Amino acid sequence: xxxxxxxxxxxxxxxxxxxxxNGLAILIKGKKIAAVGKFEEYILNYPDAEKIxxxxxxxxxxxxxxxxxxxxxxxxxxxxxLITNGTIIGFTEAKSAxxxxxxxxxxxxxxxxxxxxxxxxxxxxxxxxxxxxxxxPNLAGTAAPASWRNYFVDGIHEIRKAVxxxxxxxSTWIKVVVSQATPESGWKDYIQFYSQEELNVAVEESHSLxxxxxxxxxxxxAVRAVTKAGFNAIEHGLDIDQPTLDEMVKRNxxxxxxxxxxxxxxxxxxxxxxxxxxxxxxxxNHKKTVVRAIKAGVLIAxxxxxxxxxxxxxxxxxxMILLSECGMTSAESLRSATLNAAAVLGIxxxxxxxxxxxxxxxxxxxxxxxxDLRVLKKIDLVIKHGEIVQR
Ligand SMILES: [Zn+2]
Numbered sequence: 001x002x003x004x005x006x007x008x009x010x011x012x013x014x015x016x017x018x019x020x021x022n023g024l025a026i027l028i029k030g031k032k033i034a035a036v037g038k039f040e041e042y043i044l045n046y047p048d049a050e051k052i053x054x055x056x057x058x059x060x061x062x063x064x065x066x067x068x069x070x071x072x073x074x075x076x077x078x079x080x081x082l083i084t085n086g087t088i089i090g091f092t093e094a095k096s097a098x099x100x101x102x103x104x105x106x107x108x109x110x111x112x113x114x115x116x117x118x119x120x121x122x123x124x125x126x127x128x129x130x131x132x133x134x135x136x137p138n139l140a141g142t143a144a145p146a147s148w149r150n151y152f153v154d155g156i157h158e159i160r161k162a163v164x165x166x167x168x169x170x171s172t173w174i175k176v177v178v179s180q181a182t183p184e185s186g187w188k189d190y191i192q193f194y195s196q197e198e199l200n201v202a203v204e205e206s207h208s209l210x211x212x213x214x215x216x217x218x219x220x221x222a223v224r225a226v227t228k229a230g231f232n233a234i235e236h237g238l239d240i241d242q243p244t245l246d247e248m249v250k251r252n253x254x255x256x257x258x259x260x261x262x263x264x265x266x267x268x269x270x271x272x273x274x275x276x277x278x279x280x281x282x283x284x285n286h287k288k289t290v291v292r293a294i295k296a297g298v299l300i301a302x303x304x305x306x307x308x309x310x311x312x313x314x315x316x317x318x319x320m321i322l323l324s325e326c327g328m329t330s331a332e333s334l335r336s337a338t339l340n341a342a343a344v345l346g347i348x349x350x351x352x353x354x355x356x357x358x359x360x361x362x363x364x365x366x367x368x369x370x371x372d373l374r375v376l377k378k379i380d381l382v383i384k385h386g387e388i389v390q391r
Contacts, residue, residue, distance in 0.1 A: 003030045003386055004046050008039040010054025010364065015061055015339045015353035018331040020370060026059065028360045031385040035356050052388075054364050057380060060334065061352055062103025062130075062361035064341035065316050066256045067235055067303025069149070070094055070132055071110040071118055072310075076146045078112045086110070089309050090118040094129025099391050100313050101379040103361035106256075106303070106345055107134040108175050108214070108235060109149035116170040128389065131361075133172045133345050138216065139163070139202060140177035141193035148216075150177055156201040163205040173232075173345070174206045176215040179222035181238065186278035190219030199229035212346055214256070220244055227253050233344050235303070236261070238282065240289050245296040254299045254344045257290045259322040260315055261305035287326060294327040301344045302336040314377045321373050330370045360386040 005028040011020035014036075025039035027046065035042070042049065071090040075082050097105060107115055115134045122129035137151035139162055144150055153162040163174055178194055181187040194202070206213045207230070214233035217223055223240050227247050233254040240248075248255065262283045293300060302319045306312060320333040328336065335352075342352030351359050362383040367375035382389040 004049035005052060006042045006046065006049045007052040007054055007059055010057040010059045012354055013058060013060040013334060015335065020058060020368065026354060028386050031360055033354060033356055033358045033360050036354060057364050057366055058368055059362060059364050061338040061354060062363050062384065063101045063316055063337045064104040065102050065304055066106045066301035066341045066344055067108050067258050067305045068105045068311060069109060070105060070107050071115045074111045074147060074149045083112060083114055086114050091127050093310055094118065094122055094127060096310060096313060098128050098130050098382060098389055101363040101382055102130050102316060103384045104131045104351065107132050109135050109138045111137060111149045113169055135173050135175040136166050136169060136171040138175045138177050144177045144193040148177060156198060159198055159201050160205045163202065167209045167211060173212045173214065176202050176213065178215040178217045178226055179219050181218045187282045190222060192222050196225055199226055203230040227251055238286050238289060242292060245293050245298055249297050254301060255293055256301050256303040258303045258305040259286065259290060260319045262286055290326040299340055299343060300336055301341040317373060317376045324373065330373060333373055334369060
């Protein structure tokens with residue numbers, strides 16, 4: 001049968017176990033993993049299948065970046081230049097992500113509807129790229145920064161209408177710009193752009209359409225407000241206290257801390273040198289929040305939010321390394337970019353594990369990522385939906 005492949009000879013990280021397994025082969029049929037078991041049996045039953053030798057290598061699920069803007073540029077105005085530039089960057093970014101082993105991306109926002117076109121072009125096979133789960137333009141109160149990826153709506157009626165519009169436009173989840181620290185206060189004070197009532201309605205409307213809700217959220221008060229409102233996840237989420245983290249666990253609120261975001265912002269010159277000491281405190285505090293979140297048992301997914309137009313190759317691996325520095329085991333770090341990321345998207349029933357019936361999104365790497373996450377920076381082979389990605 002067409003599309004049958006057998007991967008054999010390597011060690012396997014299944015996703016749900018904490019160790020690598022030996023002596024197993026993976027049978028792929030079409031876009032799906034058909035079975036995990038004995039090579040001899042598959043070779044007998046499927047003599048014409050394509051054979052992939054993974055001797056001395058590790059096979060694991062394709063990576064998921066839980067916070068990557070494929071169509072990166074934003075601005076106050078949606079101009080022709082912005083859209084054209086975004087399309088070029090979107091194409092390059094999608095290709096670069098897939099080639100570095102990222103088979104799915106949770107895209108947290110684009111200023112305009114261009115991301116839906118890029119997603120369709122990838123799905124139709126016109127351009128190479130990961131499967132994109134786009135939020136589209138972000139719901140934001142009028143007090144939020146004009147130059148972000150915002151879609152300005154205020155009050156419960158406008159919010160309901162905006163969620164419905166995004167749903168029909170192709171958003172697979174809803175992102176709300178909820179709060180931000182002010183640089184003037186040395187990132188100590190936070191402004192919240194939506195009231196509790198508005199947050200509640202954003203959740204109610206999204207959930208009634210089967211969409212998950214997350215938000216750009218900074219500061220403990222805002223995290224408390226969205227947790228109460230029923231948000232499914234939190235992006236960034238700085239300075240979260242212990243009772244709020246415990247509440248997040250209780251209500252199954254997921255967390256995408258984007259540790260590399262703050263670091264790269266500093267390195268890329270987004271922060272004025274005058275503000276460096278205060279910004280370093282902010283980075284350190286964020287790490288402390290993540291350490292406590294891991295201890296509390298919050299489900300955490302790795303997301304990069306790389307601020308440069310094209311993400312630096314390997315930035316997702318750096319995020320996973322930072323998460324391990326905050327207390328995750330290597331296996332947990334691997335899950336933060338596979339199974340946990342799938343859970344944040346609500347697709348963990350068919351993505352993020354090597355199990356029969358799951359999507360055949362796989363990578364093969366030289367070496368053992370449990371011993372050293374850095375081996376993921378050099379991917380040997382990428383398989384997306386059962387097809388070998390030609391680089
Ligand atoms: Zn972002």
